[in-house]
Amino acid sequence: MRCGAAMAKELEANGLPTALIATLTSVAMMVGAPRIIRGAGITHPVGNPDLPEEEERKFRRALVEVATQALTTEVQAPRIFDWVAPV
Amino acid sequence: MSPPIRIVHYLNQFFGQLGGESQAHLEPRLREGPVGPGVSLQEKLGQQARIVATIICGDNYVAEQEERAVRCALELMQACDAALFIAGPAFNAGRYGLACGAMCTAVHERFGIPALTGLHEENPAAEFFRRSRSLAIVRTGPSASSMRQALTTMAALALRLGRGEALLGGEAEGCLPRGVRVNVPQTELASQRAVTMLLRKLAGEAFKTEVPFQPPPLVTCAPPLADLRRARLALVTESGLVPRGNPDHLPSLRSSRYASYEIGREDQFEAGRYETIHAGYDKTHALDNPNRLVPLDVLRELERAGAIGALHDRLYTTAGCATYLEKAQAMARGIAQELRAHGVHGVILTAT
Structure with missing residues (x-):
């Protein structure tokens, strides 16, 4: 997990905006990844095994769209782009 | 002889002998007495302290819902009447280390008792908690192969904490340095020490600063995508x-x-x-x-x-x-x- 945060930070430093989707957002903030999106779970950062397949895909799409929006957002310091799980 | 110091020990699902990663989702639970590494920790503590209970929780459970995990663990601890809390050691295991840090912090805040864990310096939790006054962090090796050494140091510090001794949490005590400055009497004036240090530096000899400087981590953010x-x-x-x-x-x-x-x-x-x-x-x-x-x-x-x-x-x-x-x-x-x-x-x- 910390590896991913360090990689995101480095990719950003090399000019590539990077949406890091990771569950331990506190570690991502500490390492200093600029664009952080809270992942859905440690073993399934962009999935939700409790949902039926098609619902899960919609869930994933919503999460990824938060990530793509983060890529178009100006940031000056590490920031968490939050989302609320659809009920 | 005074009664033994009552200790509650925290372990993850693996060291708590509930299973490997497939059991990492398990919620906190309490076992009486020591479990797993707690057994040899108890041996090292001897008669002066007693692990009265062990709280075991899955690493993913804490990582994904920390507040709930902590609340549940605190409830389990209510009846234990503990005088000291020990978590881990977690070595270089990231989620486990963060769980140990979070549990130590919460227990110290709720019950006002000393808390102790063991981490490798590369564990992300080390960076996170090393400056905290709520816990002491013993420096361990990167993996469980350093268990014996880690438990020896942790047992010694636990007994000192249990007797009400204050720890500085510094390197000399086997801890990860907290970055806390304490007053220590010196025989040489600061000016003399500074000159000595400068001369050593100029001569290319080894010297040790009294105030290590840690540059703040620099973050360079890429510009956003235009379209x-x-x-x-x-x-x-x-x-x-x-x-x-x-x-x-x-x-x-x-x-x-x-x-x-x-x-x-x-x-x-x-x-x-x-x-x-x-x-x-x-x-x-x-x-x-x-x-x-x-x-x-x-x-x-x-x-x-x-x-x-x-x-x-x-x-x-x-x-x-x-x-x-x-x-x-x-x-x-x-x-x-x-x-x-x-x-x-x-x-x-x-x-x-």
Whole structure:
């Protein structure tokens, strides 16, 4: 997990905006990844095994769209782009 | 002889003997007496202290719902009448270390008793908690092979804390330095020490600063994408997702290598054709549907809908488990170079 945060930070430093989707957002903030999106779970950062397949895909799409929006957002310091799980 | 110091010990599912990563979702539970490494910790503590109970919780449970896990553990502890709390040692296990730190902090705040854990200096929790006044952190090796040494130091410090002695939490006590400055009488004046240090430095000799300077971590943020509909995005992951059979023999932990795989003709990651080699989590959900690790299916949807310009036709992957920071940075520099050469504008990076 910390590896991913360090990689995101480095990719950003090399000019590539990077949406890091990771569950331990506190570690991502500490390492200093600029664009952080809270992942859905440690073993399934962009999935939700409790949902039926098609619902899960919609869930994933919503999460990824938060990530793509983060890529178009100006940031000056590490920031968490939050989302609320659809009920 | 005074009655033994009552200790509650915290362990994760693995050291608590409930199972491996497949049991990492388990909620906190209480066992009477010592469990697993607690048994040899008890031996080292001897008659002066007694592990009255062990709280065991799955690492993912704490990572995913820390507040609930902590609340539950505090409730379990209510009746234990503990005078001291010990968590771990967690060595270089990231989630476990963070759980130990969170539990120690919460217990200290709620019950006002001293708390102690053991971490390797590279554990992300070390950076997170080392300046905290709520706990002392014993310096351990990176893995459980240093268990015996870790427990010896932790037992000695536990007895001191239990007797009401204050710890400075410094290197001399076997702890990760807190960065706390304390007044220590010196026979030489500061001016004399400074000159001595300067002379040693000028002579090229070894010297030790009294005030280590830690530069704040610098973060350089890339400019945002101007237009998502024209942007070329790439998928990068440290979840260890690879084609089945792991053709490049990427390591499962402490990796310094990544690989890239052609995904230009894939609409999604098909179950059965991909696997994960990451050593740090249960693979069931990922094997059922690898798109839960890397969202290829959804990015194809977005590409077809014109919401993004294009998806780069290679996946960049490594297993980010107990990876040293400088290795992670070096891998990312390599990936960045390749991506820029292929005209990629932005990255979606998933981490487990």
